[in-house]
Amino acid sequence: MERRDFLKQSTLASSLFFVPNFVKAFENVSKDTFKHKKLVIIQLSGGNDGLNTIVPYTNDVYFRNRPKLSIPKNKIIKTTDELGFHESLAPLKNLYDQGYLSIINNVGYPNPNRSHFRSTDIWQTASNSDEYLNSGWVGRFIDKYGKNPYAAIELDDSLSLIMKGENMNGIATKNPRVLFGNTQTPFFNKILKQQTEAHLSEHNLGYLYKTMIEAKSSAKYIYETSKTYKSNLDYPNNPFAKQLKTTAEFINSDLDSKVYYVSMGGFDTHANQNIKHSKLLKTYSEAVEVFVKDLKKNDNFKDTLILTFSEFGRRVQQNAAGGTDHGAANNIFLIGENLKKKGFYNDAPDLLNLDKNRDLIHTIDFRSVYATILDRWLQVDDASILNKSFSKLDFI
Amino acid sequence: MKQKHILHLHWRSGFGIDYKELLKLKSKSKSKIVAEIFETSNDYKPLELDLSEFDDIKFKTIRELKNKFTDQEIRNLRKQQQQKVRELNSAWLKRLAESNAILREKMTLFWANVFVCRDNNIFFIQRYNNTLRKHALGDFRQFVKVIAKEPSMSKYLNNKQNIKIKPNENFARELMELFTLGVGNYTEQDIKEAAKAFTGWSFKNNGDYYLREKQHDYAEKRFFGKTGNFNGDDIIDIILEQKQCAKYICTKVYKYFINPIVDKKRLNEITDVFYKDYNISNLMSYIFKSKWFYEDVNIGVKIKSPVELLVGIQKIVPVSFDKKQQLIYLQKMMGQVLLYPDNVSGWQGGKSWIDSNTLMFRMKLSALLLNNAIIDLDEKGDFEDTFDKYYKKVKQRSKYLKTTKNWGQFDAKHKDLYPKELTDLLILSKIDTDTVSFLESLQVKSNRNFCIQLMSIPEYQLC
Numbered sequence: 001m002e003r004r005d006f007l008k009q010s011t012l013a014s015s016l017f018f019v020p021n022f023v024k025a026f027e028n029v030s031k032d033t034f035k036h037k038k039l040v041i042i043q044l045s046g047g048n049d050g051l052n053t054i055v056p057y058t059n060d061v062y063f064r065n066r067p068k069l070s071i072p073k074n075k076i077i078k079t080t081d082e083l084g085f086h087e088s089l090a091p092l093k094n095l096y097d098q099g100y101l102s103i104i105n106n107v108g109y110p111n112p113n114r115s116h117f118r119s120t121d122i123w124q125t126a127s128n129s130d131e132y133l134n135s136g137w138v139g140r141f142i143d144k145y146g147k148n149p150y151a152a153i154e155l156d157d158s159l160s161l162i163m164k165g166e167n168m169n170g171i172a173t174k175n176p177r178v179l180f181g182n183t184q185t186p187f188f189n190k191i192l193k194q195q196t197e198a199h200l201s202e203h204n205l206g207y208l209y210k211t212m213i214e215a216k217s218s219a220k221y222i223y224e225t226s227k228t229y230k231s232n233l234d235y236p237n238n239p240f241a242k243q244l245k246t247t248a249e250f251i252n253s254d255l256d257s258k259v260y261y262v263s264m265g266g267f268d269t270h271a272n273q274n275i276k277h278s279k280l281l282k283t284y285s286e287a288v289e290v291f292v293k294d295l296k297k298n299d300n301f302k303d304t305l306i307l308t309f310s311e312f313g314r315r316v317q318q319n320a321a322g323g324t325d326h327g328a329a330n331n332i333f334l335i336g337e338n339l340k341k342k343g344f345y346n347d348a349p350d351l352l353n354l355d356k357n358r359d360l361i362h363t364i365d366f367r368s369v370y371a372t373i374l375d376r377w378l379q380v381d382d383a384s385i386l387n388k389s390f391s392k393l394d395f396i
Numbered sequence: 397m398k399q400k401h402i403l404h405l406h407w408r409s410g411f412g413i414d415y416k417e418l419l420k421l422k423s424k425s426k427s428k429i430v431a432e433i434f435e436t437s438n439d440y441k442p443l444e445l446d447l448s449e450f451d452d453i454k455f456k457t458i459r460e461l462k463n464k465f466t467d468q469e470i471r472n473l474r475k476q477q478q479q480k481v482r483e484l485n486s487a488w489l490k491r492l493a494e495s496n497a498i499l500r501e502k503m504t505l506f507w508a509n510v511f512v513c514r515d516n517n518i519f520f521i522q523r524y525n526n527t528l529r530k531h532a533l534g535d536f537r538q539f540v541k542v543i544a545k546e547p548s549m550s551k552y553l554n555n556k557q558n559i560k561i562k563p564n565e566n567f568a569r570e571l572m573e574l575f576t577l578g579v580g581n582y583t584e585q586d587i588k589e590a591a592k593a594f595t596g597w598s599f600k601n602n603g604d605y606y607l608r609e610k611q612h613d614y615a616e617k618r619f620f621g622k623t624g625n626f627n628g629d630d631i632i633d634i635i636l637e638q639k640q641c642a643k644y645i646c647t648k649v650y651k652y653f654i655n656p657i658v659d660k661k662r663l664n665e666i667t668d669v670f671y672k673d674y675n676i677s678n679l680m681s682y683i684f685k686s687k688w689f690y691e692d693v694n695i696g697v698k699i700k701s702p703v704e705l706l707v708g709i710q711k712i713v714p715v716s717f718d719k720k721q722q723l724i725y726l727q728k729m730m731g732q733v734l735l736y737p738d739n740v741s742g743w744q745g746g747k748s749w750i751d752s753n754t755l756m757f758r759m760k761l762s763a764l765l766l767n768n769a770i771i772d773l774d775e776k777g778d779f780e781d782t783f784d785k786y787y788k789k790v791k792q793r794s795k796y797l798k799t800t801k802n803w804g805q806f807d808a809k810h811k812d813l814y815p816k817e818l819t820d821l822l823i824l825s826k827i828d829t830d831t832v833s834f835l836e837s838l839q840v841k842s843n844r845n846f847c848i849q850l851m852s853i854p855e856y857q858l859c
Contacts, residue, residue, distance in 0.1 A: 002540025046779050093819040114781035132741040157773035169751035182756045208854040215752035239787035265777040
């Protein structure tokens with residue numbers, strides 16, 4: 001049987017199971033049925049300028065605040081009466097036209113912090129702005145529902161806070177062969193070959209051996225599984241596209257991982273923003289478009305949700321250096337096949353009603369987005385992962 | 397004193413010792429060895445970079461700078477300053493590996509993770525680092541009061557913006573939550589009242605503290621059941637009256653210097669000692685002289701921080717880095733970059749250092765430093781990086797770490813040791829039985845090689 005046929009059959013087979021609602025009440029029971037649902041998280045690191053991304057092109061206040069920085073009307077892909085895409089986002093607009101994109105405006109949190117580090121922590125741990133958590137929300141998800149570090153994979157060589165749980169951590173790799181190689185040194189192999197289970201009871205020493213064994217088996221599993229699928233689509237030649245290509249290879253090889261996290265850098269545009277930002281948006285949207293194609297081709301797009309966020313938006317008013325400074329609320333993107341509310345989820349940002357720093361005020365808490373994804377997509381108990389119950393949205 | 401106990405003491409009060417040092421101490425008594433540790437740490441030697449290249453712009457206001465330089469020049473100067481903070485990072489690590497004042501330096505590292513702070517201004521952060529060093533073994537009361545007035549801290553926790561008409565509670569909150577009492581041991585009202593007492597606290601261009609009297613709230617405050625016209629120093633005094641403060645700091649000391657699992661009885665014992673006079677030296681001396689500090693349950697059970705791991709290796713085989721950026725790279729990959737804490741709550745330590753990726757890296761560290769091992773992992777880019785720079789760090793780095801290793805010094809002290817002797821010197825933790833038989837099966841051809849092998853077993857991760 002061809003691999004793809006096999007895949008089709010297996011997804012078909014799993015969709016035959018009907019899951020009554022009461023099963024959801026039993027945590028850990030329902031999850032296996034939904035194990036084919038994947039979440040891909042992309043962080044636009046540095047603070048993306050949401051106003052020059054999805055542009056309020058009919059709003060005078062926008063043009064007044066940005067005499068040098070506003071995107072001229074002829075360079076905007078006009079979409080609604082109020083909002084349009086930056087012209088570099090044409091590939092994203094294609095996804096929008098197919099009904100695969102939902103844009104949620106004004107997402108943020110109370111008392112926004114304008115430090116990259118702190119605000120990234122807040123987004124990654126799902127904490128309040130005056131609260132310090134030592135685990136990430138994806139980490140807490142695998143604490144509860146993952147059995148192995150590979151339940152959540154970061155496409156990098158070291159692990160971010162978002163992936164760290166209280167008892168279990170995700171694993172980072174942007175090249176499974178390298179990861180595998182690092183656990184295959186003769187010395188590693190010899191040590192573990194001789195291990196019995198006895199040492200695992202020792203407190204910290206046991207923890208080290210346990211982590212070593214998990215690292216080794218995860219690396220082996222990721223490498224051996226993912227090499228069964230090599231993407232033949234034409235991804236752009238840049239490191240961000242490479243990360244997405246590797247993610248697609250993971251998903252399309254049927255790796256049993258639920259969450260992927262990719263960080264794309266370069267969005268801290270304090271000076272000479274226009275050219276830089278335009279390039280960034282192009283890089284982002286071109287890679288995402290191929291990524292979606294790749295998933296679709298293998299019939300995995302319907303089971304994949306892609307969330308794109310940034311740690312904060314940028315100030316409404318341009319600065320003196322042809323750039324923008326750190327702001328607050330911002331738009332986020334959700335990409336998927338069966339979105340409930342396609343296109344624009346809510347109202348455009350209110351540019352007249354700003355906070356004391358003259359930044360956008362949030363109307364949707366980012367944790368409501370997480371809660372919705374956990375509850376409706378990954379089908380797990382969101383409140384125990386987010387340490388609190390947040391109202392759900394209606395995008396999936 | 398028993399060899400194992402000497403090594404334990406030196407790992408906790410410092411970063412371990414080599415074999416020659418161990419031989420020197422073997423015949424001495426515990427009280428003598430502890431006394432010597434305090435004696436060598438008596439002197440305070442500030443860590444100072446040569447910053448003369450910034451003399452023209454030192455302590456200048458933005459306005460003064462703008463009169464003299466273009467915006468582009470100011471941006472460049474700022475970048476050069478930030479580069480200096482990275483140099484301070486290397487200089488600090490070098491200090492840790494080479495200083496004789498081991499306890500003072502170890503405590504400086506400890507306090508840097510209690511009074512967590514971060515600043516891009518090289519003058520202020522260097523000053524801050526030396527304040528930690530100066531008070532590391534002194535009077536805790538004085539220490540907190542000085543820290544509260546440091547310009548870097550004032551910036552980091554927005555105390556400079558804390559003024560009478562619009563109090564900013566950030567510093568007051570973290571002072572209690574993270575620096576002295578711990579969460580849940582004060583009320584929101586206490587924070588509000590404390591914030592008022594710190595209103596108007598500011599600093600001059602040169603970093604020295606001064607009170608902006610017009611911005612200070614002279615009204616009466618009610619704090620921890622007391623009422624008065626308190627200023628910030630009074631607030632600190634009242635906080636220290638709470639025994640919880642001594643307990644909070646002693647819990648941190650316990651986990652860092654004694655055992656990650658806290659024994660309540662022992663914690664109460666040292667809390668009583670500390671609460672008496674808040675003298676840090678007295679506390680540490682009490683711990684190191686106690687009998688229970690040397691119980692097996694406390695030896696070799698702590699997961700080394702990345703810095704402890706890195707410096708510990710250098711204590712056995714001195715290594716110098718030809719490229720400073722590679723030293724930062726190592727710290728980044730292991731999750732602890734000195735002077736760049738992730739947030740004000742600091743590094744959590746213990747198990748949080750370990751995940752699949754960091755453990756693989758840590759176990760490879762000795763081979764990277766000492767054996768020219770190849771590494772093909774990239775550090776994360778910075779938030780401020782452009783797209784190209786964010787992803788480019790790999791290309792700038794060679795696949796090897798460019799280090800200069802002083803194997804001669806290692807050989808002189810360790811060449812003729814039996815495998816068992818070298819093992820006992822380097823490994824404090826109990827060794828897993830299977831790993832013991834593995835080590836015994838190795839054909840030890842040279843102690844250089846065996847040293848790297850020992851440093852690559854999981855047990856070496858502990859101290």
